[in-house]
Amino acid sequence: MTLTDLPGRPAGPPGELERAGIELAAAADRADARLAALPDPPARSAEQRAEAEAAHDEARSLRAAFMDEHADEVYDVLTARRTRHLRLDELVEAAADAFPGLCPTAAQMAAERARPQDAKEGREIDQGIFLRGVLRSPAAGSHLLDAMLRPTPRALRLLPEFTATGAVEMEAVRLERRGAVAHLTLCRDDCLNAEDERQVDDMETAVDLALLDPSVRTGLLRGGEMSHPRYRGRRVFSAGINLKKIGSGDISLVGFLLRRELGYIHKIIRGVLDDRPGVRPGGRWRSRLTDKPWAAAVDTFAIGGGMQLLSAFDLVIASADAYLSLPAAAEGIVPGMANLRLVRSAGPRLSRQIILSGRRVRATEPAARLLVDEVVEPEEMDAAVERGLARLDGEAVLANRRMLNLAEDPPDALRAYAAEFALQQALRIHGADVIGKVGRFGARPR
Incomplete structure (x- = not known):
């Protein structure tokens, strides 16, 4: 043009x-x-x-x-x-x-x-x-x-396979439908689920599929078991951005840093805008977006981008031995939308301690209750996650999380922040x- x-x-x-x-x-x-x-x-x-x-x-x-x-x-x-x-x-x-x-x-x-x-x-x-x-x-x-907010072409290609089989295996994310729950498992076991452009593409694809599949009512994100020598056999949520990929020049502004925020994370909060012909005919007066409740389960740690993600979820359950941190200032970069969202949940003082000074918050600290909803012993994580997912499946949850997100994360505020x-x-x-x-x-x- x-x-x-x-x-x-x-x-x-x-x-x-x-x-x-x-x-x-x-x-x-x-x-x-x-x-x-x-x-x-x-x-x-x-x-x-x-x-x-x-x-x-x-x-x-x-x-x-x-x-x-x-x-x-x-x-x-x-x-x-x-x-x-x-x-x-x-x-x-x-x-x-x-x-x-x-x-x-x-x-x-x-x-x-x-x-x-x-x-x-x-x-x-x-x-x-x-x-x-x-x-x-x-x-x-x-x-x-x-x-x-529109579904990616890759997700639309994979949608028939996912709706038929309930499973899609990708390099960085494993997607599985169990009952009415879409389980997204971060499976970069060799690098502690460190984020790169492959992970962003796989995550957006998985989020799209979970939102587009009418059999799915809620979504869950959790880290898989690691093969990394230090954490072998343990679940890890995320080590944040892959610093090696920054050094090698493989982390781009458009393909990673902005796509991550305005793509799959924004879709978790707002939903997917699916206006394909024949989809929900006559029903778009209700909402242009298809959104669903989301939960996150944090094992071991959520560092950097992993911690940033948590602000997008309706329910966060953390293991008692886990910790959260945002070392972006020490690394020299801006921690995504954390400067916008963290202050709303944690307040200005704690947000500055975390973002500017690199404060690490352990799940058992009182301050962690501003960042996660529930803390349980590691052996109780599976049961706690199941209970939490059941709570998110209430009939009024969807409407109320939509209104909460409009109040806490208005689109114009996101747009203005994303511009800078x-x-x-x-x-x-x-x-x-x-x-x-x-x-x-x-x-x-x-």
Whole structure:
């Protein structure tokens, strides 16, 4: 989709959007020419790094101003006046094609993906500027959030298999329907369920399937047994983001950091937006979304992204020997939506202790009752989970959790937070301090 393809665009000379786009493309070309004259990022001297920063700053200032002024117009071009529902990856690719210089090209992103984090040019920051502009807009941003709530093509392909057999085995997640409960088991046993892009894709697929299957009434997320030497045979919930994957350059802004938050986690809270023809005919006046209650069972620990997840669940049961922590500040990154959601449940003081100071909260501490609903001995976990799932199966639970989520997690608040998160997290994963911290995990083998 290009400017001239936009339905209803008046004929005649270029308007303000076109003129601004031409200016932006010229600035991006100038910046790319300056960068091309420099060595690759790791080989640059201090003076050359300053030159690269100046080149980026010139183009990024224009990108930010362009989106501040034209975000809705740009989004309408890319989505044919909001008749197309583009996911994050599709949207940034469409923006690169329709508005040269606004987002990195496919070739530029392919070059970035081939490099470890310390050798990247940082072009995801440009994607962050673009997505911040889109999400800041109530019209464009809300439409994008809805697009991300739609079921993925992979889930729709697997749905007949899951409804027929009640089981789907993926690399990072095992999905099994037992009675009316969808059991999602995190099964990256070698890395303590550390999160990467494979895990995000598998989780969104599993959440979609659980929500789309009419036989499922509730969902449960739990970690499986580990083969890791230190925790062999024990269940572990999650070790959070895979720091080795950050160092090797395999954790992306669009494919992991934003997709995780606006994809499967948002679907756990809000539900899936399934508007396929023939699905619930005549019933959409009740709700556009198909949502269900969710429980989480925390064994051993929930670190980083694992702890972030808990705020999305209606019921959290923790083993008495478990602990929770958010070491994102020590790692140098922003802990997803925790800054938005944790303060609502834990309050400002405890939230700052956890996020800014890395406080570890053990399940048996009084403070843990602000983070989990029930704490039981390890041998009692299975029975406690079954009791909790039974409580979530009440007839009024669905309506009330929907209203609670609207009060605690209003879509406009999420949209505004996600807008700033898109840029701040892009800046953080390319920060020198983060690159230094994750560098010890080594670059991708060649």
